[in-house]
Amino acid sequence: MKKLILMSALVIGGVACLGEIPEIVPLAEVTPGMTGYGLTVVAGEELSQFQVEVVGVIDQPGTANDFIIVRVWGDAIDRSGGIAQGMSGSPVYLGGKLAGALSRAARWSAEPDRPLGLVTPIETMLPVLEEVRALVPEAPPPGELPPPKELEKLGIDMIELCSTPPTELAPGVLYSWPVQSPLVATGLSPRALAVLSQGVELDLMDHPFLRLRPSWRTGIPGLSGAGIGRIQAVPAAPQTPSFTGFVPGGPVGVGLLTGDVTLGALGTVTLVDRDAVLAFGHPFLFTGRTDYFLTSAYIFATVAALDAPYKLGTLGENQGAILADRWTAIGGLQGHAPRPIALNFSVWDEVRGVGEELSAQLARERRLEALLFYLAGLEATDRALDRIGPGTAAVRYTIFGEGLPRPLSRHNVFLSTQDIALYVPLEAAIVADILEYNEFAEPGLLSIALDASITDTFSATRIVDLEVDQGSYGPGDVLRFTVYLQDWRGELSTWSGELIVPPDLDTPYIEVRAYGGPRPPEKGEGYPIITSLTELIDYLEGVPAFDTLTVELFALDPISDMMGEPWLYGVGESSVSLGRTVVYDQVSLIIPFGGG
Numbered sequence: 001m002k003k004l005i006l007m008s009a010l011v012i013g014g015v016a017c018l019g020e021i022p023e024i025v026p027l028a029e030v031t032p033g034m035t036g037y038g039l040t041v042v043a044g045e046e047l048s049q050f051q052v053e054v055v056g057v058i059d060q061p062g063t064a065n066d067f068i069i070v071r072v073w074g075d076a077i078d079r080s081g082g083i084a085q086g087m088s089g090s091p092v093y094l095g096g097k098l099a100g101a102l103s104r105a106a107r108w109s110a111e112p113d114r115p116l117g118l119v120t121p122i123e124t125m126l127p128v129l130e131e132v133r134a135l136v137p138e139a140p141p142p143g144e145l146p147p148p149k150e151l152e153k154l155g156i157d158m159i160e161l162c163s164t165p166p167t168e169l170a171p172g173v174l175y176s177w178p179v180q181s182p183l184v185a186t187g188l189s190p191r192a193l194a195v196l197s198q199g200v201e202l203d204l205m206d207h208p209f210l211r212l213r214p215s216w217r218t219g220i221p222g223l224s225g226a227g228i229g230r231i232q233a234v235p236a237a238p239q240t241p242s243f244t245g246f247v248p249g250g251p252v253g254v255g256l257l258t259g260d261v262t263l264g265a266l267g268t269v270t271l272v273d274r275d276a277v278l279a280f281g282h283p284f285l286f287t288g289r290t291d292y293f294l295t296s297a298y299i300f301a302t303v304a305a306l307d308a309p310y311k312l313g314t315l316g317e318n319q320g321a322i323l324a325d326r327w328t329a330i331g332g333l334q335g336h337a338p339r340p341i342a343l344n345f346s347v348w349d350e351v352r353g354v355g356e357e358l359s360a361q362l363a364r365e366r367r368l369e370a371l372l373f374y375l376a377g378l379e380a381t382d383r384a385l386d387r388i389g390p391g392t393a394a395v396r397y398t399i400f401g402e403g404l405p406r407p408l409s410r411h412n413v414f415l416s417t418q419d420i421a422l423y424v425p426l427e428a429a430i431v432a433d434i435l436e437y438n439e440f441a442e443p444g445l446l447s448i449a450l451d452a453s454i455t456d457t458f459s460a461t462r463i464v465d466l467e468v469d470q471g472s473y474g475p476g477d478v479l480r481f482t483v484y485l486q487d488w489r490g491e492l493s494t495w496s497g498e499l500i501v502p503p504d505l506d507t508p509y510i511e512v513r514a515y516g517g518p519r520p521p522e523k524g525e526g527y528p529i530i531t532s533l534t535e536l537i538d539y540l541e542g543v544p545a546f547d548t549l550t551v552e553l554f555a556l557d558p559i560s561d562m563m564g565e566p567w568l569y570g571v572g573e574s575s576v577s578l579g580r581t582v583v584y585d586q587v588s589l590i591i592p593f594g595g596g
Helices: 075-080 122-129 190-198 369-385 426-436 533-542 558-563
Strands: 007-012 015-020 035-041 047-058 067-073 090-094 097-107 116-121 158-161 173-178 183-186 199-201 219-221 231-233 251-259 262-273 276-279 288-303 310-325 330-334 341-349 354-362 391-401 408-416 445-455 460-468 478-487 492-500 509-516 548-556 568-577 582-584 586-592
Touching: 035 097, 047 075, 047 090, 047 116, 067 075, 067 097, 097 122, 097 262, 116 122, 122 262, 122 276, 183 310, 190 199, 190 231, 190 369, 219 369, 251 310, 251 369, 262 288, 262 310, 288 330, 341 369, 354 369, 369 426, 369 445, 391 426, 408 426, 408 533, 408 582, 426 445, 426 533, 460 509, 460 548, 460 586, 478 509, 478 548, 492 548, 492 568, 509 582
Parallel strands: 090 262, 158 173, 183 231, 341 445, 460 582
Antiparallel strands: 007 015, 035 047, 035 090, 047 067, 067 116, 090 097, 097 116, 097 173, 183 262, 199 219, 251 262, 251 288, 251 354, 262 276, 276 330, 288 310, 310 330, 341 354, 391 408, 391 445, 460 478, 478 492, 509 548, 509 586, 548 568
């Protein structure tokens, strides 16, 4: 018999909140034929009851594979078209005692009138309330389980746990999948929702930042790769009487974004232990220790969809924090304030002379922070522009963190011939991701503020030509140059300057190159050596913006010359910002060097 936990202690900031657990029925006492009921909300705020009958018990070694198999029926099931997404966490009572949470739907080839479902035993969920110790998530269950003898009488020879409802049913196999918690969003356009789900592909080429986060090289991955399915765009919750508290069977929300845009998941409360809340009966993102928003929720209706029924609802006000996301449940604490990251966007459309302000609070989920920041920034930009198309954007952003030695501030200019909005929040998202995963210190990000000003024209300057004042140079010479530039469909202009040739240079020739923005490293150059968070911030702020024109002097690495492959390295440069105009193309000159 597994240990029965009768009391839980939730310790936050050294303060223990104790509460009596409702009377429960241990898994060892659950037997086929027992009957009872479950609670859920099908629509609005009214709790609906459905009937359950125990068909069998799966009691495997450990706890991850333990389930109570039940047959469910009643008006709530009929109205929902079966066991719906969003019902996960619905408490199931046997003999008036709490047995567990409805967590998985099931289907087999000889489907009865009353569908089957799997219940996560309450015993396996209670440890989630014990936040005083770090729990190691148990391994996910195997794909196949032997059925209890009661199911063999129904002609079921095997139980297969799958991630989604099957498209084909093999005889004798009971397929069971998690009753997923629908992801719901308010304030996001269809385009933003598509980016959230599928991500976005962008040609980032070899930007220096990507050497620190190479996973961004082809763009931003969406949530579909994380196994999150349906994302519903829903309106805000209707005006209802003030929230009176969570109740078993009632709706609950887990928020990742709140504010002018919201994003989170819906589920059902299983147990309330004073200010502690237990829900879902399965993981949300399976993150372990978390700091998500615990929110109220409102259910508009339950939709009997053909693929899988689901609850249509929305998140309400913040009520606390979700502190644990384990294999058997999520757990939170009412009245406990999470520590979010404040996002503030100010986007100005220069063409129409209008702007958009968007503010949101971002939950601390390191794997998703960059994606959700990008998503909110894209939504703010799309609202301001009210169009999709080309243009030029001047962007400035500042990142604050309690663990940062100083705020990181940076500006850049972006140009797109297709869709300028996609690039407005991109660099800031990459930099925030770099800071979160830096190897030196926890950044403790507090806020990210981004300002952008956008026009529908191309503010671009092309490098046309480069001239120098001599035909050859020696050590210590002054090299004077002139760069010829042309504005987009505009007039020619020039920029002149000088470089000092290093007096100890030993090379057969030098190369003088004029280029715009940052450049990838040459073969004769190593990657920058960064040894502290301060140096990392200095490096990120120092990478040239795309409105920077640089003339740089390169020498030939002597060893590479002996090998027959030219490896260049930079030996001096001079730069100027052209101000809100993207500099593109490059011109280079190979010049004999008299000291070689």
